[in-house]
Amino acid sequence: MRIVILADQAIADGGAPQVAIASARGLAALGHQVTYIHGVGDAGDPVLDTTPNIARIGLGGVDIWSKPALAAARDGIWYGEYVERLSAILRQFSPEDTVVHVHQWTKYFSASLFSVLRKSGLPLAISFHDYFLTCPTGLKYRFDKAEPCTLAPLSGACLVAPCDPRSMAHKLIRFARTVAAGRALKSMPFTVIHVSEQGRRTIGSYLAPDIAQHVIENPIEVPRPSGPRGGIGSKIVYCGRLTAEKGALLVAQAARAAGMPSLFIGEGPLRAAIQALDPSTEITGWLDKAAVRERIAAEARVVVAPSLWPETGPMVTSEAMAAGVPVIISERAGASARVQDGVTGFVIPPEIEPLRSAMLALKDEGLARAMGQAAEAAYWADPPSIENHARKLVAVYEALVRRRR
Template sequence: MIDHIVVINDLSVPKGGATALALASASAFRARGYRVTFVTGDDGDNPALRDQGVEIVALGNKRLLSGGALTALTRGVYNRAAADMVARWIAANDRPSTVYHVHGWAQILSPSLFAAIAPVRARLVYSAHDFFLACPNGAFAFLKTGAVCTLTPMSPGCIGANCDRRSYAHKLWRVGRQAVQRHHYDPRHSPPVLAIHESMRPYLMRAGIPDAAIEALPNPVVPWCSTRVEAERNAEILFIGRLEATKGPDLAAAAARAAGCTLRVIGDGVLRESLQASYPEMSFMGQQPPAAIRGYAERARMLVMPSRYPEPYGLVAAEALWSGLPVIITDTAFLADDIVAAGAGLAIEPRDTLAFAAAIRLIAEDDALARRMSEAAYGHTRGLALTPDAWIDRLLDAYARRLAMAA
């Protein structure tokens, strides 16, 4: 019987979907009466989590790129302080009824985490929000072009491929980090891996993770709007996400301008200042709470998600779909085929500005099409995600099975 759940993640403040899900699970477990500990690499400054009674164990480090280059190079490969913190906590607190769930480690905790949690691997599960369990650059993609990678991770071809967005030297650093990770985590004998989309399975298996160890567990979704947004009555294009190159806000702005449409951008990041200077006709709202996002969604014609690299999921796309918004999505995103098959949106190559703009105009200028896509999004995409309660039920079931096997 589960009596203590330990959630492990680099960050305790949401910067992206993976951290938001780790935090949501901790809150939900506590609400159901479980003892919950949240182990994090940052300073653990999350009063809401503490107020719910979640114990926070914090390292106090910052993300890799926040420190100096030498610190990032060394601590990113093996953060000894993180390993020591986790190992000490396990030695002092572990019980046979404690389960561990690892979400993210690539930004702070580093592959040293795998060494620290080795004693409890029999009661451990991983979430694959990305591909860092399997691939040195975490994306199975050539990051300068966005092309999908077909190589076997850590094979000679992989090691020789210049797939990093910065330089080949940085790729070799990633290879070294992956080698350290594999020293402590043997994918051939992996604990259960919860993949956020079934299409992740062959990629994870390419790294040696057994088919039987992989379980598809879609993300939980709470739609922004409880009734269908009448997208056919609206005009604005919506972008929600971090304002960094990986998410493609610059590609969205360029395509919206080419289409003669207004883009409303919700989110923050390093590109915000330059985007505001280059696209003064667009609306930049910064970070917004869910209640405000609902208001913007009710006035939107569509959502665009033009990520430069393959997205294993794309939480904002699912939130938009369940609210009744058509979605234009990168054709390499794993949700792309599902969205197109449901008639709920279009898949595009986001670097092709003219084609992207044409897709925007198609939905913007055809009210009947916008309505059909909106109705399909609202009514025919429920199988792409789980409700929060169903998601928590599935997690608890995975934990219980893990405990039973350990016993």
């Protein structure tokens, strides 16, 4: 089988491209021919250029949202510069043995991508790492109310809701993009791949009934510990973008209330607010994967992910569990399905008091160690490996091709 993976980027600087690259490797290892096409830049992760069965094509573009405002608004909705080149590339493939899998489209390709794919006639799968194909902000979250959105996507109420984190003008651009994508996909058969049951519950009911929906957990690539975790850290660790919807400030507030030191691995607009709240906290900025694993293994009492939005992931909690570190995770996060409340960590509503209470419980070193051991055992009993992920994808792809014959 031949698989064309489409993503805005070929550098793993976020969850979606990280999964796209990992899936390319997994599919190639199973003997399938993978073509990885990305819009931003010419360079990509070296693994895409050195792994057998993978061909990488960079379109050499820039992130749409780095352009001047008017150009970004225009191209963010419908960008046409790449269309002829991508169309020519796709004409080399046959719907008899090829599937296109879209992982990202909002930073370069825009809604015009789906018009190109419709004309190609190739079977299509789309991963929902976020909700942009149905929800203008991509998060199903009201930034104006700091709560999950209950409005029907693209309804009149959705149109006028001031829910965007930037401005109403930005919301209207995103709204137009989602409408344009929907029109391009109208009556076109495709398959949606959710990365968690939470993702399917959040957005699945808003999709057309004839759209096939599957849940395939994101692949996690971590080394198996050679033995029991040695020491146990003392810090509350948060890893990710420092934003309100991911609960970064909530972590700082709860850690301070619990009287526990904190470590933030990542970057974002709340850096100054977190440091103002607790000047003693360390904010590392972005680190590579190996450095993240080392800091968590050496310093974490617990890894915390108190997402306020109905997050499809995150992956960091599974990575922490694999290393023998317990987690505290929001009940709204898709990755909470892997956490057994009170055994491998705590599943909580994303509020300061439940978060503080969970942190206080883990001041008990014996409990933290026992939960960490249980978390490690649970993870490795059923690891979401790249190989398992790729085999599940192939089953979906084969069904897609059969439907088109």
